[in-house]
Amino acid sequence: MKRKRVRIPDLVCVRCGLRVESRAKTKPELSMSDSPATLERAWDFGMVDADVIAFPVCKPSEEKQWSAGRLSEPISYWHERNWIRWQPEGKVNYVRVSRFRAVPRDGSATKGVTEGSETSVAWKARFSRRDGVVEAVQGQRITIARSGDGRRHTQTVPTTLSIVVGQGEEVAHNQIIASRVRPETDHDLHCAGTLPDGHLPQLLASRERTQRFTGVKLARLRGDASLGTPIASLESDREEDVYIRLEAAAHLVAVCDLAAEGLFTPYLASPELHYAITLITLLWSFVESWVARRWELRPHADLPDADAHDD
Numbered sequence: 001m002k003r004k005r006v007r008i009p010d011l012v013c014v015r016c017g018l019r020v021e022s023r024a025k026t027k028p029e030l031s032m033s034d035s036p037a038t039l040e041r042a043w044d045f046g047m048v049d050a051d052v053i054a055f056p057v058c059k060p061s062e063e064k065q066w067s068a069g070r071l072s073e074p075i076s077y078w079h080e081r082n083w084i085r086w087q088p089e090g091k092v093n094y095v096r097v098s099r100f101r102a103v104p105r106d107g108s109a110t111k112g113v114t115e116g117s118e119t120s121v122a123w124k125a126r127f128s129r130r131d132g133v134v135e136a137v138q139g140q141r142i143t144i145a146r147s148g149d150g151r152r153h154t155q156t157v158p159t160t161l162s163i164v165v166g167q168g169e170e171v172a173h174n175q176i177i178a179s180r181v182r183p184e185t186d187h188d189l190h191c192a193g194t195l196p197d198g199h200l201p202q203l204l205a206s207r208e209r210t211q212r213f214t215g216v217k218l219a220r221l222r223g224d225a226s227l228g229t230p231i232a233s234l235e236s237d238r239e240e241d242v243y244i245r246l247e248a249a250a251h252l253v254a255v256c257d258l259a260a261e262g263l264f265t266p267y268l269a270s271p272e273l274h275y276a277i278t279l280i281t282l283l284w285s286f287v288e289s290w291v292a293r294r295w296e297l298r299p300h301a302d303l304p305d306a307d308a309h310d311d
């Protein structure tokens with residue numbers, strides 16, 4: 001059975017509710033996979049304007065070949081793996097989803113045949129190739145003096161790109177210096193420390209599935225018992241997504257002290273094995289959040305590894 005793809009932003013801040021999705025790249029670029037034919041494979045599926053996409057550049061630092069196999073007539077079994085240890089390089093750029101949606105993409109490319117109709121979308125940007133200081137910005141020309149030896153490098157940026165750094169500003173390797181979409185500054189990303197007023201009820205009532213999921217998860221991690229009623233209603237809604245119903249059940253048990261047996265047993269008895277697996281994963285995070293609250297600590301971020309349950 002093919003279940004609809006469950007994609008949820010990788011990180012959520014327990015304090016302010018900011019959701020971040022990470023798209024690691026092997027070179028500095030603002031590109032994402034996208035499939036115009038399949039709604040669930042669109043680059044922004046499940047995301048809202050306020051979400052942020054992080055683009056860490058990762059370089060392989062260690063590579064190992066691993067293989068194991070058995071060869072005997074008339075059948076053979078062979079398994080090969082390539083283990084790579086990745087090392088983040090330079091600045092991680094962050095761009096708000098609303099910024100991408102506001103600017104037409106610069107292009108799309110279709111990957112190899114084996115990946116079917118999978119394509120990627122990209123927005124043009126220029127990245128600093130060194131750590132340094134912006135010495136001058138004149139028109140579309142930007143001069144960066146490299147840290148250490150002060151060596152200058154000037155480049156002219158096409159007029160379609162806006163320069164997003166100013167004179168005297170420190171820039172890091174791989175940082176966006178000119179772009180079609182404005183990246184978030186460190187100041188923009190500073191945690192507000194609190195949720196906006198009415199944020200959780202709004203998330204729970206959202207038409208966007210991933211928002212409801214985030215709402216239930218945040219309510220549990222924050223130990224917010226005041227939302228028992230809307231969460232119980234999500235739990236009992238047979239039309240609701242099963243992962244949200246499971247999260248809601250966990251909230252009712254962990255935060256509202258309802259009996260686990262009645263809420264969890266139907267999932268364990270279900271012929272869908274992955275429901276049971278999800279429940280076990282969830283019980284583990286439930287133990288974690290229970291321990292965290294017992295110790296009066298709060299986990300900083302939760303990583304719902306939902307993709308692992310895809311068919």
Ligand SMILES: [Zn+2]
Pocket residue numbers: 013014015016017018190191192193
């Ligand atoms: Zn925050």
